[in-house]
Amino acid sequence: MLIGVDVGGTNLKAGAVTEDGGLLSVSTRPFGRFTGAEDFxxxxxxxxxxxxxKAGASPGEIRGVGIGVPGAVEDGDILYTVNIPLSRLPLRALFQKYLAVPVALGNDADCAALGEWRCGAGRGCRDFAVITLGTGVGGGLILNGGLYTGGGMAGEVGHMVTHAGGIPxxxxxxxxxxxYASATALADRxxxxxxxxxxxRLSLLGExxxxxxxxxxxxAGDDLARSLCGAYAREVAEGIVNLLNVLHLQRIALGGGVCAAPEELLIxxxxxxxxxxCYARRSRQIPEVVxxxxxxxxxxxxxxLLGDAGRR
Amino acid sequence: MLIGVDVGGTNLKAGAVTEDGGLLSVSTRPFGRFTGAEDFxxxxxxxxxxxxxKAGASPGEIRGVGIGVPGAVEDGDILYTVNIPLSRLPLRALFQKYLAVPVALGNDADCAALGEWRCGAGRGCRDFAVITLGTGVGGGLILNGGLYTGGGMAGEVGHMVTHAGGIPxxxxxxxxxxxYASATALADRxxxxxxxxxxxRLSLLGExxxxxxxxxxxxAGDDLARSLCGAYAREVAEGIVNLLNVLHLQRIALGGGVCAAPEELLIxxxxxxxxxxCYARRSRQIPEVVxxxxxxxxxxxxxxLLGDAGRR
Incomplete structure (x- = not known):
């Protein structure tokens, strides 16, 4: 049995997962106050x-632990994190002081891509990405049939300039x-x-x-809202086509809260x-958007599943 | 001994190459008039x-042939080409009718990346790209220690929008x-x-x-030219930083005629x-530009070297 840990700014979550990606249990606790690396x-x-x-297993049955963090990782260390105080933290070494199992660290967007690739929207693809539209825009890449991390810092797709000289x-x-394409950007607009x-209706909702x-x-038919959704879809497509022209992925999956929107308004x-x-629109292999x-x-x-992915 | 063939719109070139990438000879002929697939x-x-x-070898000593074409290839076929009439051409099969050796087909930008990676500016990199600034802007990608083709259509880096709504x-x-970043764009400007x-001085040169x-x-100190070169470098950097933020490459090599420009004016x-x-500017691994x-x-x-790269 494997354990996956998802470190978020609000909650810490862990789940027991079978070797083929089945989720057996989830435990959650608030991130709380940070009282030092060891304690964390x-x-x-x-x-x-x-x-x-919770999954009915003893600690001895844990074959490996993978930890996803919102930031950059390298060789078992957290290099830095976004919004939470975990920079320069040798997490693998600290973790293994208390639980002697193989520990793999990964960026959270990379973990999401790996999860979707092995067990969700990316099954069967050789080249695939998950793009998460949330506070920012994040991305995880599966290339040539494996997780691509570029040494730990790849996938900052939100920081691809599409509007040179635009919003700081x-x-x-x-x-x-x-x-332009994050959920935050749509709300700001x-x-x-x-x-x-x-x-x-949007003016009634105020700030x-x-x-x-x-x-x-x-x-519900609000004109302004419909026009904003249309413009938002165009901004989302702009960056996705950029990624596809560079990487010619077979499929891109969109994630994040806004993707719960009705199919006809976004996807x-x-x-x-x-x-x-997209450049490949006349090729035999037209990229899918799901x-x-x-x-x-x-x-x-x-x-x-990070450990299996061969990059820790 | 291996043979590399470079199909260009103006010239066809072939070279005898050692297994480790040493160039032994080059033969060139004009592309000439296209008189059919078989004849080509x-x-x-x-x-x-x-x-x-020319390299002192008999045809029997040719262990494999690789052919780079300016366009998209798949499984030994040319899918389409840019500016030359070679679309939907089963080149491998036709070639092998006359010379029974393993034949690999590749996109020309991918070949340039593979060549630089194995024998030039990309030696020793796991993640590397060659960006060619010419009539357009092309790219070839080496990712996770191998050529990345995305099924044959990846690397259209010039068709990444950096100025949404800009020049058609x-x-x-x-x-x-x-x-904005091709040699053509600089000349137009x-x-x-x-x-x-x-x-x-530029006005004297006219159209x-x-x-x-x-x-x-x-x-030579011309003010307008200096200012145009500065603006051009900013446009080139804009796209390169985009690529680096998405892929966190270890190194990017710039190629194409304009890269012969003095170091201080471009590179x-x-x-x-x-x-x-770039997003990784505070990381341990800051991408190199050469x-x-x-x-x-x-x-x-x-x-x-295409055959060795495992993708044909």
Missing amino acids: ALRLVQLARDAAE CSCGRRGCWER ARQEGRLRPDS GVTAKDVFSAAQ KPVRDLVHRT RAQLGNRAGIVGAA | ALRLVQLARDAAE CSCGRRGCWER ARQEGRLRPDS GVTAKDVFSAAQ KPVRDLVHRT RAQLGNRAGIVGAA
């Missing part, structure tokens, strides 16, 4: 033991794709436009409007744009 | 035999990188600006101004911008 590792060990116990990004550049259009609200209003228009504009299937489970399942 | 294959066979003979591109999108600035002229004028400013703005080393030889050497 111990908490993850406890969570892993708990997940094993926290990464230091201007016009990064995630400033709705807030701005809502102020100018008191006739729209707290979310990407999900925009899709709901569009579904379908993105797919249509991709099929109309919805990710595993939701939050992808991170746990993918983390558990 | 026969011409390539003759050129291959000629290259072998022949691919059907607007704002593709190659509309010089032509436009030259008309408005009769004080510049026939080339990218090379712009670098020469910049080297150095691009390198500085990449090091200042000049390609093999020039035109890369295509022949890489084609010869």
Whole structure:
């Protein structure tokens, strides 16, 4: 039995996973206050033991543990993380002080791609990516039939500039794709436009409007919301076609909260744009655009399978 | 002994190459008039035999032939080509009617990447790319220690949109990188600006101004030319940083005619911008930006080594 651990800024999750990716149990606890590296590792060990116990297994039956973190990893160390204080942390070594099993570390987007590839929307593909549209835009790549990490830092697809000289990004550049295609970007846009259009449902929602609200209003027929969803799909497609022209993937799966939106408001228009504009549109192999299937489970399942992926 | 064939719109070239990438001979003939698929294959066979003979070898000593074409290939067939009439051509089968040796087909940019990786600027890298700045912008990718072709259509890096809604591109999108970063783009820009600035050397060159002229004028101190070279380096860097953020390559080599420009006018400013703005700038592994080393030889050497790369 394998254990997958998903380290998030809000929650820590662990799951017991079979060798072929079946999820047997999930244990969750809040990230809480960070009280040191050693203590953090111990908490993850406890969570892993708990997940094993819930699945009816003893700690001795754990064959390996994979840990997905929101940041860059290298050789069992966390190099740095986004939004949580785990930079320069030798997590594998600390973890193994309390539980002597093989431990693999991975980036969370890479884990999601691995999970979807082995057990979800990417099954059977040689070249595949999961693109997550959330606070930012993240990506995990499966290339030539294996996880591609570029030494641990690849997949920062949100920081591909699509609008040179455009909106400033926290990464230091201007016009990064995630400033236009993240759920945050859609909500920001709705807030701005809502102020100018008191006739729209979006203006009623005021400053707290979310990407999900925009899709709901569009579904209910709100004109402004429909137009914002259309523009958003075009921004999403712009970056996806870029990735496909560079990598000619067989399939791209879209994940993140906004992908729960009705098919005809997001996945379908993105797919249509991709099929109309990607360079390979006249080739024998036209890339597919689908919805990710595993939701939050992808991170746990993918983390558990990290060891098998041959990169730790 | 291996033979590499480089199919270009102007010339056909073949070279005899040792197993470790040493170039022993080169034979060249003009592409000439296209008089049918069969005849075209026969011409390539003759050129291959000629290259072998020049290297002092008999046709029987040819262990394999690799052929690089400017277009997409799949399973020994040319799917389509850019600017030359070779689409839907079963080249491997036709070639083997006249010379019964293993034949591998590849895209020309992939061959250049393979050549530089094995014998030039990419030696020792696990993750590497050659970006060619010419009429367009092309790319070949070495990922996880092997040629990455995405089934034959990957590496269309010039058709990554960096300026959404920008200059229309022949691919059907607007704002593709190659509309800003190709040698053609630099020459176009010089032509436009030259008309408005009769004080510049560039205006004297009139409509026939080339990218090379712009670098020469910049080297001679011409203000307009210097400013155009600076802007051009920024456009080149924009796309390179995009690629690095997605793939976190260890090294990128720039090729194509304009890369003969003085280091301080192109490679150095691009390198500085990449090091200042790429996402991995704080990581242990900062991507390198270098000049390609093999020039035109890369295509022949890489084609010869295609068979070994395990993708035909």
